[in-house]
Amino acid sequence: MPRKLEKMEGQVVGGMLRLFRNRLPRLRAGSLQEREAVKEPERAQEISLPTFAGGQHFFEYLLVVSLKRKSSGDDYEPIIIYQFPKRENLLRGQQEEEERLLGAIPLFCFPDGNAWAPLTEYPRETFSFVLTNVDGSRKIGYCRRLLPAGRGPRLPKVYCIISCIGCFGLFSKILDEVEKRHQISMAVIYPFMQGLREAAFPAPGKTVTLKSFIPDSGTEFISLTRPLDSHLEHVDFSVLLRCLSFEQILQIFASAVLERRIIFLAEGLSTLSQCIHAAAALLYPFSWAHTYIPVVPESLLDTVCCPTPFMVGVQMRFQQQVMDSPMEEEGPKIPGNFLKVGLRAVVHKVVVLLVNLCEGTFLMSVGDEKDILPPKLQDDILDSLGQGTNESQTSEQLNEHVSGPFVQFFVKTVGHYASYIKREANGQGHFQERAFYKALTSKTNRRFVKKFVKTQLFSLFIQEAEKSRNPPAGYFQRKILEYEEQKKQKKSREKTVK
16 A cells, blocks of 8 residues: 555544544443444455464453443443453553453444334344454454344344354354243353353364253253365355356456455345455455445445545445445546636545445446456356356355355466575565566556556465565465466367377
């Protein structure tokens, strides 16, 4: 990222944090409220979730968040009514950090505002959010929002599991178990979550089995299996595919690659969080390093006015507020000799992609989304996506089918990066940018890569590569080696024919 833009983004994020703090009431014992939720430093990599080898704790907290009527007016405010585990004897700094974390969570469990009324029916929703600290560390909130058991009108509540681990399918199953026990008694949740907390997070492809007792049902054995291919364990592409066409998904990908501002609109929290996670996952092996809020709370809708890159989800009920927000930036000034003498005009251009997930349409766009990627590689992606999708595919198979063509796109355009890192005697590498993009024989590929290398997506990736003596032995590197082997075999066949 150019230094000027990096400085501007830091100023914008700092301003958002000050705005959020000003809206925060004093913290009360037993009622930790909104605080410092939107810390999206320009270097925070909250989307490309790290690959956990296993052995970590599953979670940090289980929280139940409910709505409480405010002392004045008819509005409600979200409060934490249950917390496990309760931490005592914390140092002052640790206690302040815990208050900041727990103070942020209620707002994101009820991002749709405070105008609620008791309900007799409410569809269960599963969604997630990401909280980023100033140092770039990240915590994920896995949420299940539903009506508690009972008769008559009542208010929904949220079960929220806070973890630093990205594995949405696995935590959804854990929330199923929490919900089942809560229908009986809160006391039944404790032994299950205590057992989970004591269990080690499994390595990719491995299973952890928990023993749990439920009154009237006896002892149950619960198996939690982690996907073998961990780079996609935090995403499910099925909802994104139901909402948008392959062509639209490709245009969103193109906008994200150039680090533009992208807003997703949908009514359901589940739809928003799943689609935005899926869109960000298409960037693998790169990490979205800018503002990222899967579901923007009503009080933070000003986010869409930020002049720096962001990827956010907004509920459909706030569509008009988003449409009325200033989301244009100044273009070059038109010289006065084109207009009346002495006058100069400023061209304002839209630099936002506004995606309506409910209707499957773009409400705003720059207009060049179809021209960002090399045409041949666009066709390759669309051809691959159009082959072999069927209803019998498992979630993992579908994820691989959708992600594969986009990984292959990066293999073909930047997969040769390791050959252009020159190393000193101490092992420190230096990336040879000009030689890197000049190595591409295709003019359209080279034109794209010259732009891409200037993004923070690529800069953060190459900085890590410069520090490492050897390319990481992960999924992306495996695909690079496969592609190089295919090219060798193709050359060999061509020589044989000659």
